[in-house]
Amino acid sequence: MKRIRALLTLASLAFLLLGCPKPESSSAMKVGLLTPGSVNDNGWNAIAYEGLQEIHKQLHAEISNQETKTPAEFEEGFRSYGEKGYDLAFGHGFEFQDAALKAGKQYPKTIFITTSGSSVAPNVSPMVFELEQATYLLGVIAGRESKTGKAGVVGGINLPSIASTFLAFRAGAQSVNPNFEVKEIYTGNFDDAGAAKLATLSLINAGCDFIFHQANEAGRGVFQACQERKVRCFGSNKNQNDMAPDVIVASAVLDVPGAFVYMAKLVHDHKFKPQIYWLGRRQRVVSLVWNDRLKSSISPQTVAEVEKLDAAIQAGTFTVPRGKF
Amino acid sequence: MTSQLLAAIPLAIVASTPLLLAVLGELVVERAGMINLGIEGMMLTAAMTAVVAAQWTHSITIGFLAGIAGAAAIGALFGLFAIRFAVDQIVTGTAIVLLAQGLTGVVYRQLQQSAIFLQPVPRFDTDVVVPLAWIVIPIVLAFLLWRTRFGLRLRACGELPAAVTAVGASVAMHRWIALAIESVLTGIAGAYLALALSSGFAENMTSGRGFIALSIVIFGRWKLKGALLGTAVFGIAAAAQYSLQASGRGIPFHLLLAMPYVVTLLILCGIAGRVRAPESLGR
Numbered sequence: 392m393k394r395i396r397a398l399l400t401l402a403s404l405a406f407l408l409l410g411c412p413k414p415e416s417s418s419a420m421k422v423g424l425l426t427p428g429s430v431n432d433n434g435w436n437a438i439a440y441e442g443l444q445e446i447h448k449q450l451h452a453e454i455s456n457q458e459t460k461t462p463a464e465f466e467e468g469f470r471s472y473g474e475k476g477y478d479l480a481f482g483h484g485f486e487f488q489d490a491a492l493k494a495g496k497q498y499p500k501t502i503f504i505t506t507s508g509s510s511v512a513p514n515v516s517p518m519v520f521e522l523e524q525a526t527y528l529l530g531v532i533a534g535r536e537s538k539t540g541k542a543g544v545v546g547g548i549n550l551p552s553i554a555s556t557f558l559a560f561r562a563g564a565q566s567v568n569p570n571f572e573v574k575e576i577y578t579g580n581f582d583d584a585g586a587a588k589l590a591t592l593s594l595i596n597a598g599c600d601f602i603f604h605q606a607n608e609a610g611r612g613v614f615q616a617c618q619e620r621k622v623r624c625f626g627s628n629k630n631q632n633d634m635a636p637d638v639i640v641a642s643a644v645l646d647v648p649g650a651f652v653y654m655a656k657l658v659h660d661h662k663f664k665p666q667i668y669w670l671g672r673r674q675r676v677v678s679l680v681w682n683d684r685l686k687s688s689i690s691p692q693t694v695a696e697v698e699k700l701d702a703a704i705q706a707g708t709f710t711v712p713r714g715k716f
Numbered sequence: 717m718t719s720q721l722l723a724a725i726p727l728a729i730v731a732s733t734p735l736l737l738a739v740l741g742e743l744v745v746e747r748a749g750m751i752n753l754g755i756e757g758m759m760l761t762a763a764m765t766a767v768v769a770a771q772w773t774h775s776i777t778i779g780f781l782a783g784i785a786g787a788a789a790i791g792a793l794f795g796l797f798a799i800r801f802a803v804d805q806i807v808t809g810t811a812i813v814l815l816a817q818g819l820t821g822v823v824y825r826q827l828q829q830s831a832i833f834l835q836p837v838p839r840f841d842t843d844v845v846v847p848l849a850w851i852v853i854p855i856v857l858a859f860l861l862w863r864t865r866f867g868l869r870l871r872a873c874g875e876l877p878a879a880v881t882a883v884g885a886s887v888a889m890h891r892w893i894a895l896a897i898e899s900v901l902t903g904i905a906g907a908y909l910a911l912a913l914s915s916g917f918a919e920n921m922t923s924g925r926g927f928i929a930l931s932i933v934i935f936g937r938w939k940l941k942g943a944l945l946g947t948a949v950f951g952i953a954a955a956a957q958y959s960l961q962a963s964g965r966g967i968p969f970h971l972l973l974a975m976p977y978v979v980t981l982l983i984l985c986g987i988a989g990r991v992r993a994p995e996s997l998g999r
Contacts, residue, residue, distance in 0.1 A: 431825065543962065549969070576961040579973045583923040584914030586954070589731040593958035596723045608918035614836070615915040635836055635915060 420452040420659050423472035423480040425459045425487060434607075439483040439506070442651025449652055450659050465490035473498025479658045481506065481651065491515045502658050504668075507552075511665050518654055521671030522552075522628070523559035524704050525643030525679045526603070527711040528697050529625045530563025532640065533601035534571050535693040536623075537564075541572045542601040543594030545613050547581035553605040555714030556627070556643070560603055562712045567696075574599055584612030591616035603627070614638065623685070632682040640689065641681045650676045672705045720963070724955035731913065732951025733849045734759070737905035738929035739936070739943045740853055741898035746933055747861060748894035749874035749887075749996045753809025754794045755902055756926025757816025762787040762906025764820045767917040771832045776840055776911060783907030784900050790816055791899035799891050805998050817920060824919050833916055840912045845904060850944070853901070858940050870894060874994030902926075935984035938994060946984050953979040 422443065430440035440456060447454045455477075459468045465482060469490050472480040479502050482491055488510040491503035495515040508517035533542040542564060544557050561573040574597055576590040587609040591602055595616065602624040604613040610627070614635035617624040626632060626642030650670045657663045670676040679701060686694065703709035738755055745752045752758075765786030770779030790812060797808040827833055861867035870890045872880045877887045909925075910917050932950065936942025953976035961969050 574962045574964055576958055577969045577973070579970075580923055582918060582920040584918050584921050585731055585734065585909055585925075586923070588913050589727060589955055590958045590961075592727050592731075593720075593724065593955065593962050596727070597720060597959070597962040599962075608921070611914040611916050611918050615913065618836070618839075618915065633834060 420450055420479070420655070421472075421475070421477040422446050422450075422452045422454050422655055423468075423477045424454070424456040425465060425468040425480070425482045426456065427458075427460065427484050427486065429458060430456060436483065438647040439481065439651065442648035443481075445648045445652045446655040450655055452655065452659075462486075462490060466493055469494035469503060470497065473501045477501050479504065479655060481654075485517070488517070502663055504654050509667060511667060513665050516663070516665050516668055518650055518668040518670050520645055520647070520650065520676060521669055521711070521713070522556050522643055522645050522677055523713050524671045524711045525645075525677050526556040526627070527559040527563035528679045528701060528704075529603055529641060529643055530560040530565075530573075531567055531697055531700060532625075532689060532693060533560075533603070534564035534567040535696065536689055537568075537571070537600050539598045539600045540568065540570060541574060541597070541599045542603065543574045543576065543591070543597070543599035545587055545590050545594070545602065545604040545606050545610075546575065546577045547606040547609060548579065549577050551714060556605055557603075558714045559711050578606060578609065581607040581609050584609045584615070586612065588612030588616045592620070595620050595622050601625070610634075623688075630680045632680065636682060636684055638685075639682050640685045641679055644678050644680050646676050646678070650674070672701065673707060720959045721956055724959045725952055728951040728955035729850065729948070730843075730846055731955060732947055733846050734905035734909045734913070735925050735929055735932075735951065736849050736944070736947040737853070737901045737908070738926055739932045739947050740849075740857060740940075741901035741905075742929050742933045743936075743938060743940065743943050744857065744861070744870075744901075745891075745894045745898045746938060746997060747874045747994060748870050748891045749877060749994055749999065750798055750891060750894070751805050751809065751930075751998045752791075752794055752798075752895070752898065753806060753926070753930065754790060754812030754816075755809075755898070755929060756922055756924070757813040758787040758790045758794075758899065758902045759906040759909065759926055760820050760920065760922045761790045761816045762903045763910035763921055764823065764906075764917050766903075766907035767837060767910045768832055770837050770911055771835065774838050776838050779838070779911050780904060780907045783910075784903030787903035787906060788896070788899040791895050791902075795892055795895045799888050799895075813926070820917075821919050824917060836915045837911050843912065845908050845912065849904075854940055854944060861940075866890075866893075871994070874996055877996055877999075932980070932984075934993075935981070937992075942984065946980055949983050950976050950980040 424443045426436040426439055428436045430436045443454050446452050457468045459465050465487050473494050482505045485508040487505045488508045491505050492510055492512055495503050495512045503515045505517045507519050546553050564571040578586040578590050587606045591613045604610045605627055617638040618635050623640050624638050626639050628645050630642045630644050632639050632642055653674050742755055762783035766779040766783035769782030794812055797803040798805045869880055869885050873887050873890045880887050932946040936946040957972040957975045960972055
């Protein structure tokens with residue numbers, strides 16, 4: 392028994408040693424990441440971790456990540472990166488702002504970035520994603536192409552970020568048709584695809600002929616309803632075009648790993664300036680992805696109009712409205 | 717507006733079909749003297765096995781069969797502990813829900829990028845499940861539970877198990893059969909949820925339907941009529957509140973989301989009648 396245990400210990404030690412990444416040269420950039428949950432969640436935390444991996448690949452940076460749950464752990468995590476001389480530390484969520492400000496004072500050589508938020512200090516900045524730039528364009532498509540003058544949106548929970556994308560969608564639709572009506576339903580959660588389907592069918596019954604959703608996983612129910620009734624709809628956050636290729640016209644896509652790489656490159660090239668970093672179309676973090684199979688069902692004028700607007704947003708000559716946070 | 721609310725009724729009947737199947741299944745089990753909290757886990761597992769099988773075989777029928785198999789596997793686990801080892805049923809049921817949520821969650825996250833979960837599921841064309849759930853199964857159950865010797869014995873397992881033993885019948889066997897009936901019904905419910913109401917599996921997609929089913933059985937006073945009425949009221953109230961949200965009257969949606977629960981509670985409490993649970997429920 393003892394021998395087996397010793398063997399097991401040896402084996403696990405060997406495994407640990409072999410499994411460790413080779414130490415990088417000391418000149419390599421060091422990047423840390425604090426996540427509020429497990430990086431295996433296939434969602435909010437996983438995309439941040441993916442961003443960290445990309446930073447390692449593209450910039451050959453030395454990377455580290457920690458799962459931190461409480462404000463005390465946020466601070467502790469940031470401090471550990473400051474102490475070890477990291478160049479850059481991400482806190483993945485607006486809840487990391489206070490900890491970033493405190494650690495920022497203590498470790499002026501490390502740059503602290505929070506995902507969303509508004510706190511700025513000489514070495515602290517938030518990055519804020521502008522998915523609204525794409526949802527505004529989806530609104531324009533609906534405003535131009537709808538025959539009933541009505542579109543519906545299905546949300547999981549009424550979070551500021553979700554309400555803001557709906558606000559931009561409505562603004563886009565009403566920019567081309569001032570009388571356009573956007574009906575809103577919240578289902579109260581992000582899991583129940585059955586509820587999302589019921590909500591979507593209610594919207595279709597109320598005359599909506601375009602549907603946009605922010606229901607994450609429950610969006611499957613939205614697509615199911617749209618397929619059944621042959622009503623066109625839009626995907627969100629990820630490129631969802633393949634999930635229902637007969638009805639999804641386009642998706643508003645958010646490239647979170649791209650945003651992490653963007654910020655790391657700024658720091659790497661010594662171009663970082665303390666400010667709120669709005670990351671959207673210009674930084675290629677946000678994009679509108681057409682479903683090529685259905686693009687032909689949209690009139691060429693609308694497509695041209697959307698592409699023109701998209702170019703204006705990218706050039707910075709047109710600003711899309713956002714909700715209050 | 718009224719026409720829109722009326723239009724919500726057929727939507728409600730379809731959308732609450734999985735709930736009804738769960739309610740009917742739980743009713744049978746509770747009549748046999750067991751409380752199966754694990755029903756939520758059975759449905760969730762069925763949703764996943766149904767999607768996996770339907771994607772592999774491109775067959776809706778096989779999807780539903782796999783759903784039943786998935787629910788039966790979890791149901792058998794419950795039976796093993798609750799019937800065979802006579803462990804506390806509430807504890808077993810809770811553990812089974814957590815197990816199923818964990819298992820399906822892990823499998824889903826591991827395979828999320830594979831075609832099984834990315835591509836749309838096969839089209840569900842002729843819907844036989846709705847008339848089956850709302851008409852055929854209640855009639856069959858009413859006959860089985862109240863018009864046959866088997867039904868009498870099954871109900872006796874819930875009231876006075878000693879009487880069943882006294883006539884030389886096996887309580888355990890009747891409870892296993894009740895669990896099998898529940899497995900078939902919740903298996904269909906889970907498969908319907910994932911294949912007909914959704915275009916595939918989503919993590920924790922049953923989102924509490926099993927628990928709502930449990931309370932409808934109780935508020936429906938362990939009767940088939942109560943089960944049907946409770947589910948219909950809950951479903952119609954849910955669909956109606958979406959219509960109200962869509963009408964944009966400025967009513968806070970949080971209040972509207974709570975409406976189905978309040979309405980169902982009021983209606984089922986308002987029906988006069990003696991409330992009496994099966995005497996040996998949970999023992």
